[in-house]
Structures are given as structure tokens and as C-alpha cells.
Amino acid sequence: MYDPASAVSGTQAVFAAHADHAAVIALKSMATDAKFDRNEMTITVARESVIAAAAALKQAGYNFLEDVTAVDWLPSEPRYQIVYHILSHRMKQRIRLVARLFNDDAAIDSITSVWPSANFYEREIFDLFGVHFGGHPNLKRIMMPEDWPGHPLRKDYPVEGYR
Amino acid sequence: MATAPDLIDPSIDDVMADAKRHGDKGAEDHTMILNMGPQHPSTHGVLRLVLEIDGENVVSCAPDIGYLHTGIEKTCEAKFYQQVVPLTDRIDYLSPMTNNLCYCLAVEKLLGLEIPERAQYIRVLLNELTRISSHLVWLGTHALDIGALTMFLYCWREREDISRIYENVSGQRMMSSYFRIGGLALEPPLNLFKQVQDFVTKMPERIDLYENMLTGNPIWMGRLKGVGYLSAEDAIALGVTGPPMRASGVDWDLRRDMPYSGYEKFDFKVPVSDVGDVWARYVVRMQEMRESLKICQQALDGMPEGRIHAVAPKIVLPDREQMKTQMESMIHHFKIVTEGFAVPAGEVFQAVESPRGEMGYYAVSDGTAKPYRVHMRNPSFATLQALETMCKGRMLADVVAVIGSIDIVLGEIDR
Numbered sequence: 001m002y003d004p005a006s007a008v009s010g011t012q013a014v015f016a017a018h019a020d021h022a023a024v025i026a027l028k029s030m031a032t033d034a035k036f037d038r039n040e041m042t043i044t045v046a047r048e049s050v051i052a053a054a055a056a057l058k059q060a061g062y063n064f065l066e067d068v069t070a071v072d073w074l075p076s077e078p079r080y081q082i083v084y085h086i087l088s089h090r091m092k093q094r095i096r097l098v099a100r101l102f103n104d105d106a107a108i109d110s111i112t113s114v115w116p117s118a119n120f121y122e123r124e125i126f127d128l129f130g131v132h133f134g135g136h137p138n139l140k141r142i143m144m145p146e147d148w149p150g151h152p153l154r155k156d157y158p159v160e161g162y163r
Numbered sequence: 164m165a166t167a168p169d170l171i172d173p174s175i176d177d178v179m180a181d182a183k184r185h186g187d188k189g190a191e192d193h194t195m196i197l198n199m200g201p202q203h204p205s206t207h208g209v210l211r212l213v214l215e216i217d218g219e220n221v222v223s224c225a226p227d228i229g230y231l232h233t234g235i236e237k238t239c240e241a242k243f244y245q246q247v248v249p250l251t252d253r254i255d256y257l258s259p260m261t262n263n264l265c266y267c268l269a270v271e272k273l274l275g276l277e278i279p280e281r282a283q284y285i286r287v288l289l290n291e292l293t294r295i296s297s298h299l300v301w302l303g304t305h306a307l308d309i310g311a312l313t314m315f316l317y318c319w320r321e322r323e324d325i326s327r328i329y330e331n332v333s334g335q336r337m338m339s340s341y342f343r344i345g346g347l348a349l350e351p352p353l354n355l356f357k358q359v360q361d362f363v364t365k366m367p368e369r370i371d372l373y374e375n376m377l378t379g380n381p382i383w384m385g386r387l388k389g390v391g392y393l394s395a396e397d398a399i400a401l402g403v404t405g406p407p408m409r410a411s412g413v414d415w416d417l418r419r420d421m422p423y424s425g426y427e428k429f430d431f432k433v434p435v436s437d438v439g440d441v442w443a444r445y446v447v448r449m450q451e452m453r454e455s456l457k458i459c460q461q462a463l464d465g466m467p468e469g470r471i472h473a474v475a476p477k478i479v480l481p482d483r484e485q486m487k488t489q490m491e492s493m494i495h496h497f498k499i500v501t502e503g504f505a506v507p508a509g510e511v512f513q514a515v516e517s518p519r520g521e522m523g524y525y526a527v528s529d530g531t532a533k534p535y536r537v538h539m540r541n542p543s544f545a546t547l548q549a550l551e552t553m554c555k556g557r558m559l560a561d562v563v564a565v566i567g568s569i570d571i572v573l574g575e576i577d578r
Contacts, residue, residue, distance in 0.1 A: 001475070002275030002507050037509055038272055064399055066514065067540035071527055083525065085512050085540070089415050096512065117402030120548050128236075143229040143577060152237055159241045 007037035014041075022088070023095040026060035027053055033098075042096040047082075047108045050099050054084070054114040062086040062095055065111075068121035070129045074155040079103040080131055084111070107132035110139075128153040194222050197559070201230050205308040205563045208573030212550075212562070219558050224551045231577035239537040243503030244270055245344055247537065252338040254539060255575040257300050260286075260293040261517040263342035266537075268423055269513035269524040270344045273506050274478065279470040282346040283425035288359065288462040289332065289341065290424075290515075291455040295366070296325040297518035297570075298452050302373065305445075305567035309386050314376065321369055324362050331355055345479040346472035356463055363459045370452055377445075387442040391553040391565035394439060401552065402545030405520025406451065407569050410444040412437030417516040424515075428465075429458050441568040448570075478504050503532030512540075519543055519570055541575035 008014050014034035018024050023041055024034075030053050033044035045053045054065075067085040078100035087094050099108055110133040111118045122133045123142040130151035133139055141148065150157050194217045201209040209230035215222040235254060239247045251266045252259035264286055271278060278286075303318030326336040332351050333341035341348050377383045393403065398411040408415065416433040418426040434450035436443035472479040480499055481492035498504075508530040514523035520542025527536040546569045553565045 002273065002509075004507055007509070038275070038511055040511060042510070065402060066521060067512070067523055067525065067538070069525055069538040069540075071510075071536045083510075085523065085525070089413070089420075092420050094421075094512065094514075096510075115402070116400050117545055117548060120402075120544060141229075143232040145229075152234055157237075159237055 002038065007035065009033075009035045009037070022060045022091060022093070023057060023062065026056040027097075030056070040094070040096060042098055044098040044100065047099045047101055050082075050097075051109050051111055051114060053097060054086075054111045057086055057095065057097065058114055061090050062088045062093075064089060065115035065117050066094070068111075068118055068125065070125045070131060070153075072129060072153065072155045074103075077102055080106055080129060082108055082125070082131065101131060106130065107134060109134050110136035112136060127151070130154065193217060199562070201227075206566060206573075207304060207571055210547075210566070210571065210573055210576075214554075214559070214562065216559055219560075221554045221557055221559060221562060224554045224562065226547050226550055228547070228573070228576050231573050233578065235578045236537055236539065239534055241533065243532050244506060244534060245499070245503065247534065248343065249338065249340045251539075252340055253574065254578055255517065255519070255522070255541065255543075255572050256337060257297045257572055258293045258518050259337060259339045260289045260341065261515060261522060263340060264290055264424060265513060265515045265517070265522050265524045266526075267342045267344050268515065269511055269526045270506065270534075271473075272511045272513055273509060273526060273528050274344070274475075275507075276345055276473045276475055276478070278346060278424070278473055280425065280467045281469045282471045282473075284462050284466050285347060285351060285471070286342060286424050287426060287429065288459055288466075291458045291462070292325050292328060292359070292362075294455045294518045295452050296322050298448050298455075299325075301448065301518075301567075301570040305564075305570075306377065306383075308563050308567045309383070311377065311380070311383060314373065317369070317373065317376075321366065328355070328358055328362065331358060343472075343479065345475050346470070350471055356466065359459065360463055363456050363463065366456055367453065370449065374449060378449075384442070386564055387445055387568075388440060390441045390557065390561045391568060392440050393549055393553050395437070397549065397552050398439075401549040403520070403549045403569075404542050404545065405517070406447045407444055407546060407549070408520065409433065409435045410447045411439040417514055417521060421514070423513070429461050431455075431458050441564050444568040505530060505532050506534075514540070517542060519572065519575075520546060522575075539575070539578060541578070543569075543571040543573075544576045547571060547576060 008017050011031050011034045014036050015024050027043050030045045030049045031043050032046055035042040064087040066087050069083050071081040073079055080101040082099045084097040110122055122136055125131050126139055127141040127143050128151055194215050197214045197216050200206040200211040211227040213225045235250050251262040254262050299318040299322045303315040306314035329339050330336045332355055333339040393411050395412045398408045414435045419433055431454045434447045436447050476495045481496055485492040486496045506528040508528050510527045512523055512525045514521050523540035525538040526534055529535040554562050
């Protein structure tokens, strides 16, 4: 069974324990938080440096953007957690990059300039969470109809929808 | 991507502005917008494409999706962990077992459960059968789209055998929901392995039969070769995975490179081609079916004895027999069914190689019995982004061949 004590959290502790991890080296200057849990590395960066962080990871050999998604942590602040899963084909390793956004300013830069595949994922988050992606080439709803009220995956949106 | 999406459902202002922009130079504006789908047989579901065409040539191609959006990710948040398993079948309905496996592995990773070897082998066996079944649907419909109508019937004949195996093992032909968090639903029926062995024995000849009909066929070659080229760089940049990526020359398969569920114990080759066209995707998938049969054979030969569940009474439902005779088992059963089981807080991302590419489940737990967030990274969703790159500059009829070759399932695109 999973032992919560096995998780390492905090930038310094993680960076000390995994000093030779390629993502740790790449994001050393940008990381604001880090966690190593269940064999998965999570590194948090400020939202302003998300493009720089993505580019640094790409430079470090993480060549494939697998997934971008979001988590709504209502009612806590920062409310939105934008999650990027990036894979390295060469190192056979995956890294989770996280940026946190406050409710009153839910916007972040698009990383489509680094990985064009982020296009659909970011549109999906824009549609279902209402997070704005600056610099996105075509930021429109993707799942829901254009005139749909609300963003269904937000926690304050009822599961049955509004009736 | 820049021009066509603006033309989806234009308002009258847009139309007027467009007319004004072209003014008296109407003759130069010789492209036309063609709407393909959502009700179109060769879009394999409810995909809508907005194609800008210049004569027969495709200038741009913008997919419009969401017609099948059912909010599965939202529904997951309202269910107990074990109640999510049947929802996962409905995402990629052509490979239900792969979805089950990926979700179960993700939750097992959150829980830190060890799965017994027998359960792992049966999972691998059924997953490879799922791959063959899914590839048979792809081959049948792809050939049907291109005009080889006979293939469809042959493929369905073999798929029927796999559907019967599904029915035998889980009671369902499509939405199997056979895997459980911590193992399998039931010990498989006694005749299952013989049934699978019969299938595995006769299938290589059947694949030869398909190849006899298609591989040397001049019409088939003419429609496939050189169509829908995708370079390795574009495949990676656009998030393409699975057979289309391997057909573009990227040698990557999660089963071999980041093994899960005991795949490291199996010996198989990963077919790769560096041609990158529709033909290469056909060749790669045909070889993949043969490799899957090899894995099935190894799983049958090496099938270990033992338990099919992890030892975790608070997570795995007890045997019927135990539940009726032992007080403690009955309490566990009652508690799992009525209030679920708490999963330690945390987040995991688990990816598996589905027939279409990398399927990943991102599960977040807040320490309660219901997932806080489940997100599915589905291969078709990302692969669809590469459609324009593959279709641009080609003939309109090639769009049908390209859609067939990327083997999309709209259920997992829209979720």
C-alpha cells in the first residue's frame, strides 16, 4: 500500500534528492515548488515563466507534450492548477509541470509556440474551465456549443447542469 | 488553422465584410468551403470537417468536434472510484479493455497496490485481443471507405470471435468492464484459454488472407501510397502517437519503453516504418496484429496460477462464498458498496499503449472515496490535430483515406 511518508515535497528537498534529474537541472532557477511522489516528478513554476519552463524542458530532452489539463481547487486559492505532462522519448521519463492561477485572473500564456499540439488541449481547458490562454492562435470553444453558459468542469458547475 | 475556423458559421457581418474585401476581384477568389459531416460515413462517427477546396485540392481543413461530448470527466467526479470503471468503456468504445486497464492502473498507482501475476497476464492477454479487435475494425472500415467492400465482412467475421471471447469472459460483447481496481472481476471461465488458443492459432492465416487481398492490389496501393505524408518532426510536434507516429519513423511504444502490467516479460517487436504515408500506417498496423498474436501466445503459454486480486480486503470485493460465511467479509463488502474506499491524496498520470496510441489517465485524489478529477489523454484527440498537415494540398478524396488511416474514435475525442 501507498505510504504517504514516501513522498518528498518542497523545492529544496526534492532538488537535493534528485540533483541529477534532467528536469530539475533545467528548471532549477524557475521552480517555485516541487514534489516527488509515487515515482512521479512534479515541478511548479510561476505562470509568467511557463513558456520559458516549457522551452527549457524541451531543450533538456523532454520532446513530447503528452497532455495539458487543469484542476479546479475551489474554494482554495490559487484556484486553478494547469498541468502539463511532458515525456522524453530518449530518457523514457515523464515530468509534470504545474502552474497555479488565481480566480480573479485566470489567464496564462499559451505554449503553442513551443509545442503546436497544445492547441486543442488549451482550447479544451478554455472551454471547460474558462481559463484564458494568451497568444493562442484559435482560442474558441471546442466541446460545448459556442453559446453555452458556464464552464462545465468548474467545481461550482452542478453535475446535472443548470436546469 | 488560421483561415477556415473563422468561416464556421459566419455571421452576416462576416459575410458582408468578406464580400467587400473581394470586391470586384471575385474571379480570384476561387476557393470553396465544403462541409463534410457530422453525418458522413467515412468520418467514423460524428466528426465535422470544414474543408476549403480549390477545385479538387484541399487548401485547409478544420475539424469541428464536440458532437459526442457527454461530460464523462465531470461524471467521474460524482462517482466512487470503482463506479468509474464502466464509464471508461464508453470513451474508446472499440477498445474497452484498454480503457479499463489504464484507469485501474492509475488508481492502483494512487493506492500503491501490487497486482498478482495471473491478473497481469490475463490483463495483457485481453488487451492484445482488444488491439486485434480494434485493428480489425480499422482495417474493415478503412478498406470500406476506399472501396474494398469485401474486407469489411472478413474483418467482422474475425472480430466476432473476439466479441465471443469478450462475452465469455465478461458477459458483454462491447462494454466489458471486466477489470477491477486491484485485479479482475471474476476468475475467467474454464474454457476461455482454449477459446483464445483456437483464435490465436487460426488468426495468422486470416491475416495472410487480408494481405493477399490488399497488399498487392494495384487499386489499394494507388490509393494509399504517397498519400497523407506526416514527417517524424510533425508527428511529435502535433502530439501524434501510436501507429501513425511509428509509421512516421518514431520508434516508441509504451509497452516496450515504459512497461506496465508486466509487459516487460513479453518478447515482441515494435513495427516501425519511416515512409510516413497512409500505406506505412497500413503496414505497421498489419504487423502489429501479428505481434499481438505472439504476445497472446506467450501469455497463454506462461499463464501463472494464483490469485486474480490483490490482497486488499478494504478495496477488492470479497468472494461471494466468503461474503456469505464470514462476518468480516460481509462488512467489507457492505462498506465498499455503500461508501467506497478512501484513496490517499495525490495525483498520478498513467499511460498505456492503446490501439490508437498513448492513452493516459490523470487522476487526482483529495483523500476521499470519489476522484477529485479524472482526465483522459486520448490519442485520437491529439492525432486529429495533424489532419490538416496530412490533407493539405492533396485531393479531396484523399481526405477519406487519411481519416481512415489515423483510426479515430469520436467517443474518445469528445468524451
